[in-house]
Amino acid sequence: MNNIYLDNAATTSVDPEVLKEMLPYFSKKYGNPMSIHSFGQESLEAVDRARNQAADFLNCKPDEIIFTSGATESNNLAIKGFIKSYYFGLKKNSPKENPHIITSAFEHHCVMESIKFLEKSGQAEVTYLPVYKDGVVRIEDIKNSIKPNTALVSIMYVNNEIGTVQPIAEIGEIIREHHSQFSNPKSKILFHTDATQAVNYFDCDVEKLNVDLLSLSGHKIYGPKGVGLLYVRKGTPISRIQDGGEQEFKMRSGTHNVPGIVGLGFAIKKAQDAKNKIQEIINLRNYFIEKVLKEIPGSHLNGSKEKRSPNNINFRFDNAEGESLVLALDQEGIAASTGSACSSGTLEPSHVLLALGLKPEQCHGSLRLTPGRETTRKEIDCAIDKLKEVVKRLRDISGSVLEEFN
Template sequence: MNLDMIYLDMIYLDHAATTPVKPEALQAAWPWLTSDFGNPSSSHELGHRSAVALEQARATVAKFFNVRASEVTFTSGGTESDNLAIIGLALANPRGKHIVSARTEHEAVLSALDFLERMHDFEISWLELDEFGQVLNFETALRPDTTLVSLMIANNEIGTVHDIAHLTNEAHKVGALFHTDAVQAVGWIDLDVKKLGVDALSISGHKFGAPKGSGVLILRAGAKAEPLIHGGGQESGLRSGTENVAWAVAIATALELLAPVDEEAQRVARLRDEFIQKVQQLVPSAKLTGHPINRSPNIASFTLQGVSGEAVLLELERKNVIVSSGSACAAGSDEPSHVLVAIGVETEIAQTAIRFSLAHETTADQLDAAAHALAESVANFI
């Protein structure tokens, strides 16, 4: 069976869940999976070549985020990066056991915080949020014993963007470290770490054209973290285990392929806004979730009054339009979106949610077709 033929006419609008691997990233990684298979820690020529490739990839990643190469740690993805940052920083910095975060964070962050609360007696203060998912009481939530703040740049479900540079500055005033989950921001928002001011930043390669299982944690000099994986002391002691050179090369290549953020973000945001307008014209029951302006350029999410989001998703798939009813990382869950519940959406309404997430390659024609397909799908259930 030819899978290329099956998906030839597919309109894929679930890029916040995962993106196709860029051919250039796969091509760059291939030699390190085949002929150049040496262990970077080995002293022979094969090992040396792998070590050089690993450090070249690290330098490329460092340049993208405007940090030192020594501040780049390769991981298996966003979940590991979030856990290493949150648990690692919390355990290594005993100035206090108070952490500030929001219930709209990714499950990886929420679960890491739950672990610290249950197993290490940390106290978590959950920020108040408005109906768009923006923070209301940040300064008053901070305390002298706050050791860490963790807030994502762009929400993976509703697209709302936080002013991380401002929030980081406020956190640093009380001596707290700041971690941001930037998984959904790569390629869409400027991630100059020096401008953001954060102490730790997590990304996942498969969100922007690198293979699944590739990720990075940026950990600024001076921010100490306890490793989660112990062994040979690779990755400057932060992540033991033989390094995945191929995936490090792939994620570095995928970052290099990204277009300049300012121009591309504005272009895709215009497409997104036209799509939102079209959906609201064709589907009067569709209500945009997340902030109408301060949102990621690539995410348009709605609730559909009186219609199951999952049912609409399946109907759209029959029309070759692939979308999501929420985060793909809450595997197998029948529960409503925790993000929508956290911003005050009633459970019954939250279960009608549907998310469209664009790529740099998404076209206006595809979005027009998707809007009409959504209207037809919703009409089938009314």
Template structure:
């Protein structure tokens, strides 16, 4: 198996698997809200995990809230902050047209509740122009959300500059950093966000746990009422999963310099070989700054799903730029926003590498593409 779908889910790190195995095999089963010794022990573990995440982000531990996923963190950030915004007369929400579906779903909910939503389109390179975002930040803007890195193309967005502009204009700023974690330095000194979302399974933690960082000056209304997580998320905390997220994030951060350099080299070699050996191949987002592990390639005259299946039969796992909804193939909203036609979007595949990727993997995937692309093109006729 050659697994090149790290942007969908990264394999659980061995250290994290060991932590979870020990946690579930131990006798430590206290509720972190209980006052007896088992509860206090669980609370201490939860606090340690919170502090570990805060050290990586550069925030205070009390600003870290654990959630059930990155999608929940996005929804809590947008919907929760909207309902607690300090100036209710401000009703504009600014975001981009290339956000994750979870974020766009939360924005659509706000729109139904009376928000005026501006979805800023990217340029052909997949990057939203800073000037376009700033133009949309009119005096009636209450909330702005711009992802740090795109999940499909890997394109890095101008989150730092937009966050600064929001700070200057009194607009709450959220960034979905789910695809940035473990790929670029993840510091609030770099992107001065009021709210920031993470998801453990993108950097070697388990699925089912995420983080929303909320600055202490910001209020959010809980989606699930309760006293836990500072009143931001009701429900008994999953202490082992919080510990697992914190460990995975710390390990990814510690390895970042080496991982970034190695994956950049592998990605560039992959793209160079594929475009040299196959005609009609284009790199979606290739002209913009990107995270080091992601290549989104468009193959002229190819149905992406057919090529994906051909690769899968060889044990090569990648992702299509299209999703199947109600039996209908729907082109990627990200690629369509970049100006690609439906056919071009359907002819694109995402290749996302990770810490386990090797030079041999690159050679294997390139060889498979060189063999299969002409055949799939011929079938498309």
């Protein structure tokens, strides 16, 4: 059997139809969309088409979309851009206290580090909400954390490591209720969600979710790498964080990545059409989880089984270390991961698993498998068989090492 790719949360392949849409914009239609000649205007039309495709999906206006280099940049822009604008506003309206940000303890590093930077540099006060054993934020905790100086709530839609789904629409509703308590629009609490892992499977209608800012990325949805977007609700006070030209409504300087933007727009459109594949992926995921829990003793599912993304399987195994499992599976032709691709390669226990209340030694034993649109039942069966072998082999080795030391 060919290699089996079960790491679609790290990145996906580019859909062949998406690639076909992109190709002319590399070497035939290569004008700069900011140029007024026809080469430029042809590219501008393509960027506008992609903007409309994204706006259709998010149920927003095209000029509420800002194209970026990916979700990392979108998240930085949402969080730091808002705080920058907050301080500009305060200068005009006489300074009060530091803005308060509410976030969860298991956001992606790009959200977490952006917020920690603001906290450490004295620009914001932060509450990190617990996510409990099931990996889900509680509405009550959100309500109880809101203070008079709360300015921003940032909660991810689907966690990238354990795939747990957060009640974004309900959180949005709570935050909106708080909007109405303030007469000054500057005092509105803003709601940001990182929807990077949600686009393939969940409704991202910004009206239903009640969000003001939403980030997503091309390469998680069968589109290209190096491109993403930030939805910014009209009237949301954010400032650009990168200075230069006037692209993207003066919010994101830098020449447009036209092929990337074309690919992102088309991938978003295709993600809507591919929703009929979701049940198949859920069936594969459930089959995998049930079989492993039954057939591999000492295996545990991380995070809620029910409030879980259709494509996320995340286990920990007693006496088998995650990184070793990934390497051993790779030798068998199976691509998996220990958690987020960005943090693998570090020896630090995963902050996501620590947030579930696991002990550091338990956090090193986890394995993430994320099937995708192309995954077959045959591949899943083969992956389960290989996983059983590999876990047993690693346990045998660690058992014999322990014996030698005793």
